[in-house]
Amino acid sequence: xxxxVKIREVTERYNIPARTLRYYEDMGxxxxxxxxxxxxxxxxxxALKRLEQILIxxxxxxxxxxxxxxxxxxxxxxxxDVLGRKVEDINHEVAxxxxxxxxxxxxxxxIRKMDFSSDSDVKLLYxxxxxxxxxxxxxxxxxNASKVNRLFDISEKLKKAPEVRLVQINPFKAFTSxxxxxxxxxxxxxxxxxxxxxxxxxxxxGAPDFLWFEEDRATWIWAVEDGVTAEExxxxxxxxxxxxxxxxxxxxxxxxxxxxxxxxxxxxxxxDSGFELDERPGHRTMGHMxxxxxxxxxxxxxxxxxxxxxxxxxEKGNGTAD
Numbered sequence: 001x002x003x004x005v006k007i008r009e010v011t012e013r014y015n016i017p018a019r020t021l022r023y024y025e026d027m028g029x030x031x032x033x034x035x036x037x038x039x040x041x042x043x044x045x046x047a048l049k050r051l052e053q054i055l056i057x058x059x060x061x062x063x064x065x066x067x068x069x070x071x072x073x074x075x076x077x078x079x080x081d082v083l084g085r086k087v088e089d090i091n092h093e094v095a096x097x098x099x100x101x102x103x104x105x106x107x108x109x110x111i112r113k114m115d116f117s118s119d120s121d122v123k124l125l126y127x128x129x130x131x132x133x134x135x136x137x138x139x140x141x142x143x144n145a146s147k148v149n150r151l152f153d154i155s156e157k158l159k160k161a162p163e164v165r166l167v168q169i170n171p172f173k174a175f176t177s178x179x180x181x182x183x184x185x186x187x188x189x190x191x192x193x194x195x196x197x198x199x200x201x202x203x204x205x206g207a208p209d210f211l212w213f214e215e216d217r218a219t220w221i222w223a224v225e226d227g228v229t230a231e232e233x234x235x236x237x238x239x240x241x242x243x244x245x246x247x248x249x250x251x252x253x254x255x256x257x258x259x260x261x262x263x264x265x266x267x268x269x270x271x272d273s274g275f276e277l278d279e280r281p282g283h284r285t286m287g288h289m290x291x292x293x294x295x296x297x298x299x300x301x302x303x304x305x306x307x308x309x310x311x312x313x314x315e316k317g318n319g320t321a322d
Contacts, residue, residue, distance in 0.1 A: 162249035
């Protein structure tokens with residue numbers, strides 16, 4: 001086992017979450033090894049070299065699909081083609097930023113000339129706001145033609161960081177899958193949970209569940225109604241979840257490209273805040289599905305997934321935000 005590295009060592013060495021490694025494996029980019037009597041994934045030197053190549057290509061935001069094409073092709077033509085298309089994308093984004101900058105600067109100049117105590121000026125400003133919206137819509141753009149989706153897509157292209165909010169989760173009782181393979185958690189445990197949904201705590205909105213990983217073992221918990229006993233949740237365990245402070249932001253379920261960007265954005269927000277990371281066994285970054293219904297998914301085009309990163313108030317001497 002000296003020629004292989006444990007998954008925890010890999011995540012620490014390359015500063016990436018375990019779920020990213022699983023995602024790269026699911027997409028066929030790397031392969032892990034298994035050793036008898038050892039439950040976790042292991043990576044040999046060939047896999048680590050491939051991982052380093054992936055991380056280099058991800059730096060300029062090369063998509064996973066394009067990385068797959070690069071690895072499947074022989075020679076450098078595919079790499080050059082992918083990088084050429086990336087340059088075109090950047091040029092388009094730069095042009096878009098310039099257009100928006102010019103529109104906003106002109107709008108700022110109009111505001112400077114306004115008198116907000118004058119009803120006529122306020123009315124004129126409202127009318128010019130509509131003109132700004134029309135000019136934004138007139139920017140050459142390939143995508144969904146509806147106003148809302150166009151503005152949504154533009155903002156997504158230009159967004160540099162997720163909108164992070166701080167959430168206090170109070171302690172609660174829950175039944176848990178225990179640390180298990182994702183296949184068992186999403187298989188037998190989920191089937192059991194659906195059959196025992198009457199035990200699940202009723203909420204004003206959403207569902208009272210969270211899922212996290214310890215290395216490559218998943219844990220899924222569901223809050224229960226008051227009075228639920230250990231016997232009722234057997235063969236699973238009834239636990240007291242400690243709760244705590246979490247920095248949260250919305251991601252997209254099943255899209256690890258977006259998920260990793262959101263997670264990195266939350267970590268950057270924590271660095272610049274008065275909080276610090278509070279990751280430890282049983283107290284990990286968690287996922288929570290928002291409104292997990294097919295009807296909502298069809299309307300949105302994706303499933304919303306909130307990421308919760310555990311934090312605590314930064315201790316004196318550990319550095320503070322500028």
